[in-house]
Amino acid sequence: MQRIYMDANATTPLLPEVLAAMEPFWMEDFANASSIHHHGQAARRGVDHARERMAAFLGCQAAEVVFNSGGTESDNTALRGVLRPGDHLITTAMEHSAILTTAAHLEKLGVEVTRVAPLADGSMDPEAIRAAIRPNTRLISMMLANNETGVIQPAEAVGRVAADAGVLLHLDAVQAAGKIPICVEEIGCHLLSISAHKMHGPKGVGVLYVRRGTQMESLVLGGGHERRRRAGTENVPGIVGFGAAAEIARKSLADGAMERLSVLRDRLENGLLSRIAGCGVNGGAALRVANTTNLWFDSVDSEALVIALDLKGVSVSGGSACHSGATEPSHVLMAMGLDKTRARASLRLSLLKTATEADVDAVLEILPPAVERLRALSPALAGTLA
């Protein structure tokens, strides 16, 4: 059975060039990048080069790039490194759990938290964020693009809100990176999280952009790595891989890869909308990243649909996985105003940038009958005891 992967927002495979860039740093240039000797300098070169590539990717200075273990650590550091009891945090109701769980934790420690709901189209209203500002507001934390709907948030407008109020702005750009150009200078954010494995880099590597002069405490204490902003021996192969992935992403954004991908996504989305009655797009009215579509199907439980599609060779996602691996209805869709049933009936398809027309056409063949089968067997089996 041929397998089709349409869950790029969960993670992406390494590109061959990324693997090739990492290869020397496992066994040859294996040393500790902090060591002063020849071996250490070879590893340091790899880290420095990756940092420069990352700076070019984000439109910042190399010194503002902090490598760490991933998006979750970046989000944790941004919030916990900045906020103190008595401070006020403004975030949104549709953030990733790396933000929402950290915010709830800080709330218990005495940080005030406002979670602003998105508009029905899945985008944030910058004025709603402005209205939430208090005298003690210290930080605004918002996604740049939503993981489930792909909706791109008005970062520059929120950047102006933050600047007007004199508060810090953190962007969780994990789902945006590699899909839209990012320039931290233009946005005017102070902190920004990205993760390698969402953009064809290795798992276990992330970056927190920290604007020069931003007061932030390190979350991981120890040695003076990363300009004392993140202790721990550098994951050199991972960092090198992330640098290579960022460089490839920067070039492919300039080369129109996303325009090509959005044509494929629209072919998929429109194909499904025309083949299946009683379905629609969540966040379809807003500006979205090119690879994501989130669809609802009347009278369908997307958990069963995900399994049915998997058994037909198509990997997609519905809702978010809870601790056991079971699916919970998406808090993102519910924050947009969908009821639980509609949220449970929603499916996310997210294309790799290497996706082909054949992949899309295969899904257009497989998904409609799977939805039909679910709907046909949807009423409870006859005769069950009440």
Add this chain to the structure above:
Amino acid sequence: MSTATAISAANAAKDLIAVAMSGGVDSSTVAAMLRAQGADVIGLTLQLWDQNRLAGKPGVPTRSTGRCCSLDDVYDARRVAETLGIPYYVVNQQDRFEHDVVQPFVRDYLNGRTPIPCSLCNNHLKFDQLLKTARQIGATKIATGHYARNEYDAARGRWILRRPADLAKDQTWFLFGLTQEQLAHTLFPLGESTKPEVREIARSSGLTLADKPDSQEICFIPGGDYKQFIANYLDEQGERLPDSAGELVSTSGETLGQHEGIHNFTIGQRKGLGIFAPNPLYVLHIDPASKSVTVGPEMELNRASLLVHRLNWIGIAALDEPRRAEVRIRHSQQPTAATLEPVGEDRVRVRFDEPQRAVTPGHSAVFYDGDEVLGGGWILPPEAAAGAMGSAATAQGCC
């Protein structure tokens, strides 16, 4: 041939069987047995209850290690699926479980009945929702680790349910609610096996959980303290435990003491009555209307007959006239001789040859003919059985 055609051709080959995997030895062995027979198998685990939901409330550790749907059990089930090389999925049925099992469980106790959550779970989750999900995703049948046997009897044109080869493990009492449709789409591969044989198959299949102990408790109440669970659940729902405190009375109506709520009692209970008496006293009757609990000597627990409602028939299409049968009113009991008499719409009176101890409203009475399950129903409180107080409210039963 297009990609899509190739995929559907590859999938059309064989019937797909979904095994309901709990992470225990029995269901894991079922998956191994079917796999060894060359069947196309997938594993499904129902996520029914979040063990951490009531964590931190009185009597509940902050990090629960309970059995039902615990991370450990899901991990065990997943490891079995990995060992066998079968696809495995966890299906979230927490809302339905709460609505169809937990809430009726709480309500039954508050109404002076003693519920059987396992039967409710079988009727509403395992053989209804799970089968539905299995068929939706392309499976034709489900298989479970229950000790029971089912087969189609062409002469009667019915699917029948039989006790298993290992009568010590017989679980048919919990399965009386299965419909013909459900029986037709269910496999019980352990029906011919004994528990030691099942453990041996698990071992020889390379399953590391072959010696995992059997679960005994109510799966969503790890510590077994159902009273604490009811209090904690109501508290979580923002509800107060209804005040059902009342009197402990003798069979002659004499007040012997006070009690703190009828949900603390079950028929036949001896401990925790708080009464000093020359001879042991047992709970004979719980009256939710007056909140009184009648206690008396053990011999008065015996009942010669009982009335059941909300019937389900398996071996026969209906009961049109009185017939002989054997009846079980609890899981731990062997079937005992009785006569079944139809009483109007959806009710049967059971007349035992020998009076039976502790007839418990909320439990089920299951009818057998030899090793075959004829059907069963839910036991009504005695006032409804006597026809004196057969109100609509009483007849609503446990759901």
